[in-house]
Amino acid sequence: MANSTRTIDIGTAQAPARPGEERGTLTGWLQDLVFTVDHKKLGLMYIGTGWLFFVLAGSMATFIRLQLAVPSNHVVTPQEFNGLITMHGTVMIFFVAMPFAFGFANYIVPLQIGARDMAFPRLNAFSFWVTFLGGCLLFMSYFCAPGLYDAGGPPQVGWFALAPLNSSAFSRGPSVDYWSLSLLVTGIGSITGGVNVMVTIFCYRCKGMTLYRMPLFVWMIVVTMFLVIMFIPPLTAAQIMLMLERLLGATFFDTQAGGSAILWQHFFWIFGHPEVYILVLPAFGIVSEVVPVFSRKPIFGYPAMVAASVVIGFISAGVWAHHMFTVGMSPFSTTFFAFSTLLIAIPTGIKIFNWLATMYGGKIRFEVPMLFCIGFLFQFLIAGLTGVMLGVAPFDWQLNDSYFVIAHFHYVIVGAIIFAVFAGTYYWYPKAFGRMLSKKLGLWHFWLFTIGFHLTFDPQHISGILGMPRRIYTYQPGRGWEIWNLISTIGVIFQGAAAVIFVFNMFWSYWKGKQAGEDPWDAWTLEWVTSSPPPEYNFEKLPEVLSRRPLWDLKHPDDPDWKYE
Amino acid sequence: MILVIMTESALFIIFVIAYLFYIGKSLTPPYPHQLLEFPWLGSILLFGSSGTIMVAEYNLKKGLIGRFHLWWFITLACGIGFTTWTITEWLKLIYRDGLTISTNLFGSTFYSLVGLHASHVVVGAILLSAVLIASLRGRIQHRHHEHIEIISWYWHFVDCVWAVVVTVVYIISVRS
Numbered sequence: 001m002a003n004s005t006r007t008i009d010i011g012t013a014q015a016p017a018r019p020g021e022e023r024g025t026l027t028g029w030l031q032d033l034v035f036t037v038d039h040k041k042l043g044l045m046y047i048g049t050g051w052l053f054f055v056l057a058g059s060m061a062t063f064i065r066l067q068l069a070v071p072s073n074h075v076v077t078p079q080e081f082n083g084l085i086t087m088h089g090t091v092m093i094f095f096v097a098m099p100f101a102f103g104f105a106n107y108i109v110p111l112q113i114g115a116r117d118m119a120f121p122r123l124n125a126f127s128f129w130v131t132f133l134g135g136c137l138l139f140m141s142y143f144c145a146p147g148l149y150d151a152g153g154p155p156q157v158g159w160f161a162l163a164p165l166n167s168s169a170f171s172r173g174p175s176v177d178y179w180s181l182s183l184l185v186t187g188i189g190s191i192t193g194g195v196n197v198m199v200t201i202f203c204y205r206c207k208g209m210t211l212y213r214m215p216l217f218v219w220m221i222v223v224t225m226f227l228v229i230m231f232i233p234p235l236t237a238a239q240i241m242l243m244l245e246r247l248l249g250a251t252f253f254d255t256q257a258g259g260s261a262i263l264w265q266h267f268f269w270i271f272g273h274p275e276v277y278i279l280v281l282p283a284f285g286i287v288s289e290v291v292p293v294f295s296r297k298p299i300f301g302y303p304a305m306v307a308a309s310v311v312i313g314f315i316s317a318g319v320w321a322h323h324m325f326t327v328g329m330s331p332f333s334t335t336f337f338a339f340s341t342l343l344i345a346i347p348t349g350i351k352i353f354n355w356l357a358t359m360y361g362g363k364i365r366f367e368v369p370m371l372f373c374i375g376f377l378f379q380f381l382i383a384g385l386t387g388v389m390l391g392v393a394p395f396d397w398q399l400n401d402s403y404f405v406i407a408h409f410h411y412v413i414v415g416a417i418i419f420a421v422f423a424g425t426y427y428w429y430p431k432a433f434g435r436m437l438s439k440k441l442g443l444w445h446f447w448l449f450t451i452g453f454h455l456t457f458d459p460q461h462i463s464g465i466l467g468m469p470r471r472i473y474t475y476q477p478g479r480g481w482e483i484w485n486l487i488s489t490i491g492v493i494f495q496g497a498a499a500v501i502f503v504f505n506m507f508w509s510y511w512k513g514k515q516a517g518e519d520p521w522d523a524w525t526l527e528w529v530t531s532s533p534p535p536e537y538n539f540e541k542l543p544e545v546l547s548r549r550p551l552w553d554l555k556h557p558d559d560p561d562w563k564y565e
Numbered sequence: 566m567i568l569v570i571m572t573e574s575a576l577f578i579i580f581v582i583a584y585l586f587y588i589g590k591s592l593t594p595p596y597p598h599q600l601l602e603f604p605w606l607g608s609i610l611l612f613g614s615s616g617t618i619m620v621a622e623y624n625l626k627k628g629l630i631g632r633f634h635l636w637w638f639i640t641l642a643c644g645i646g647f648t649t650w651t652i653t654e655w656l657k658l659i660y661r662d663g664l665t666i667s668t669n670l671f672g673s674t675f676y677s678l679v680g681l682h683a684s685h686v687v688v689g690a691i692l693l694s695a696v697l698i699a700s701l702r703g704r705i706q707h708r709h710h711e712h713i714e715i716i717s718w719y720w721h722f723v724d725c726v727w728a729v730v731v732t733v734v735y736i737i738s739v740r741s
Contacts, residue, residue, distance in 0.1 A: 194572075229568055233575035233576035234579045236576060241673075245673075250677070252587075
């Protein structure tokens with residue numbers, strides 16, 4: 001038992017008198033952007049990159065929805081449509097959701113574990129710039145791949161570029177080379193980033209921060225980065241093979257030379273399914289931070305949450321072929337992958353119950369981050385349920401590659417991940433910039449986005465069950481799909497308006513927002529102990545912690561947490 | 566470095582799976598059993614270098630910088646020797662036997678797997694020579710032995726991969 005007079009020891013950092021005074025000139029700012037190795041700036045750059053590509057890929061989605069709004073529509077040409085769906089998918093996964101995961105990990109992890117920076121700051125800058133380069137390479141295909149008819153412009157292969165469509169015989173011109181190279185390059189950035197974050201978490205925790213006292217966000221990031229390290233390399237390997245095939249004439253996936261097109265699917269999904277968890281686990285982490293703070297209760301079932309995350313990490317390695325039920329596998333493989341897919345619902349369910357139990361009986365404050373988390377819980381539950389439905393192989397045979405699948409994974413990626421990212425942004429923006437995001441605009445943003453989200457993606461479940469296949473360019477009237485597609489497109493207007501309000505709020509609050517102070521939410525983890533924005537060295541004196549809620553101990557010396565742990 | 570080795574292992578596993586999956590699937594000759602000879606020279610050089618790097622480390626820990634230089638140099642020589650051996654093997658395969666990466670599935674999988682390993686040997690040789698140069702200029706002392714150990718881990722890893730490559734490419738696929 002620790003000496004009862006001990007309190008946690010934290011230095012007070014010197015905050016700039018008013019945030020805004022130290023913001024400097026534009027050229028200085030740009031120079032700083034390029035040369036910085038500070039984990040906070042790199043984290044914000046990751047998140048900024050994410051929002052930049054989010055706007056680009058979101059406008060692509062708008063064109064897709066406009067094209068599908070009414071039957072026999074011709075807003076874009078079929079080639080443009082194929083390019084749009086490929087770019088929308090690839091960009092949203094690799095250059096929106098991944099930078100968000102790395103951005104939050106970069107900004108928050110060193111602050112929450114009481115470290116001054118990442119383990120390898122220069123490697124960190126390298127990871128960011130390589131990821132950014134990957135994004136630029138992908139968009140270069142618009143400008144640098146012209147030439148033969150049907151060969152210029154963006155890749156037209158869908159985001160998983162199934163063989164043999166990805167071979168040079170069927171995708172002429174360099175578009176798919178750009179796609180492949182882009183994913184190869186960004187994969188390298190992700191792997192180095194993953195190694196960096198893992199080393200930081202395992203070697204740079206402050207005194208007293210045992211693994212069992214780490215905030216849940218950090219735990220989720222550990223599992224995420226483990227998955228990054230183990231499951232990005234299969235993608236890299238597959239892309240190397242694809243490049244060898246396209247550029248040097250190797251025959252890995254060429255069935256005419258004895259190769260197997262199915263092997264590409266296996267390699268891609270060995271990466272592709274853990275990727276879903278790479279994206280969603282940081283979202284779980286954000287929710288696990290926000291829900292307790294706004295329910296005024298410690299998280300319910302901390303050990304269960306940690307165990308569930310680790311179990312999810314392991315099971316996710318063995319579920320990939322549930323994307324391939326319709327390919328035709330042996331009954332044994334089908335049963336195995338259906339079973340493992342259903343199994344993963346158990347730890348996920350544990351998490352949902354823990355978040356609910358945290359809220360149960362709490363004094364809930366309905367601030368904007370909490371609202372987004374409640375939205376997350378609701379939508380993630382439905383996403384999980386449709387996921388279980390699709391995991392049942394016969395059901396999947398019926399509905400795979402229909403709009404039902406589209407609805408399912410947009411519920412995961414928008415309804416869960418993007419909602420959690422919004423929650424995280426509202427929650428940590430005051431820490432990063434020293435000012436609160438406007439609550440009034442935030443409420444508009446939340447309600448418009450939630451309504452738009454449901455208008456867009458709820459009807460897609462129905463049009464999917466009615467048989468509408470994904471990736472179709474247009475459809476004939478009279479199949480019962482018209483009304484659902486129209487509602488879907490109307491929802492985009494609400495989402496677009498919400499996005500505009502959000503972006504406006506980010507800029508407006510940067511100059512005009514309310515001063516935040518060190519700890520505007522009365523939270524408990526270490527990032528709130530330093531000034532907002534934190535100084536470059538984070539903590540003047542490295543903190544020492546005695547429990548999972550160091551700031552609770554500091555604020556309530558009469559009743560600290562460590563007495564009960 | 567453990568994490569780097571984990572991620573590298575994942576990368577190699579995929580290439581090994583591709584190689585194993587495509588054994589005997591080539592539609593046109595040449596086939597492995599016609600071309601490949603057991604890589605005695607390369608294996609002795611590479612497996613031997615794992616031993617010599619351990620001797621070098623041992624000497625560094627004891628503070629014997631001169632002996633460290635000698636054994637480290639032998640390790641580097643083994644690495645360069647292995648690379649040279651690979652080059653001669655590939656030249657023979659390409660010019661005498663006409664096996665290139667686009668010939669058939671054997672060519673595709675063979676060159677990608679062995680080539681990936683060879684590129685790791687080259688990276689390892691660059692690391693080794695960087696250490697040797699720094700050391701000859703007197704920059705490496707006894708207190709650096711933990712850093713040196715990390716590099717030797719990488720070298721052992723490359724060695725282990727070679728053991729897998731030999732088993733898969735030069736034993737299993739030749740016999741089947």
